[in-house]
Amino acid sequence: MPIRPEHRYFYPIDWAQLSAVIRFGRAKGCCEGCGRPHGRMVYHLGDGRWWDADAGRWRDGWGRRIRVAAEADILGQARPTRVVLAAAHRDHDTSNNAAANLAAFCQRCHMIHDQPEHQRRRWRTLFRRKALGDLFGGLYA
Template sequence: MPIRREHRFFYPIDWRELSVVIRFGRAKGRCENCRRPHGRTVFCLGDGRWWDEDASSWRDGAGGIVCHAIGADDVLATVRTTRVVLATAHRNHDTADNTPANLAAWCQRCHMLHDRPEHVRRRWLTMFRRKALGDLFRGPYG
């Protein structure tokens, strides 16, 4: 994920090199959570299941192989494609802690799921500020 301009100074100067080592050295180009391969377009379902071409089977959101009973799911009706991009994430959200144990190579889905509480908090703060500015300049909301 791109780093916001206002957050760049929290990251070390060699962040790109460190990120490459984590994503392609340690993780071998696959998400460390769900095992999706970097740079490939994969078929996926809304619940996190995705088609692993190398294993010729469906995997769940945690990377485990899923077996489907014939006719139990109408899988082809809900399938879509997505291009997988790996990013290096901080497990504890502390950008100053760049130890290998704190860094993880995650696809965009796993990274967004991990950061969801922070995104919810920021969305609430943005809406709170908008309402406060509206109250200040346009009067209270009706």
């Protein structure tokens, strides 16, 4: 994931190299959460289940092999997605760049990992908007 310009100074100068070591050195180009391969088109069902073409099997959202009931329109439900790995901080602290604190996650796993932080920021943004409205526009009806 690209780093926003206003957050760039939180990351070390060699972040691109550090991220590459984690994503392709340690994780070998696969998500550490679910096992999806970087740069490949993956067919998924939208609920976390995805087709592992290398193994010829369906996998769940955590990379475990599963059986999918043979439905007539299962291929009609599958949607393609290109997998892109990103290095994520496990404790959400961008100053802690220890190898044990970094993980290689695909888009889905990264969003799930960051969900509590996103909810907190969303609540804070909405609270701030409401407070500014109260300050400048009066109380809500």
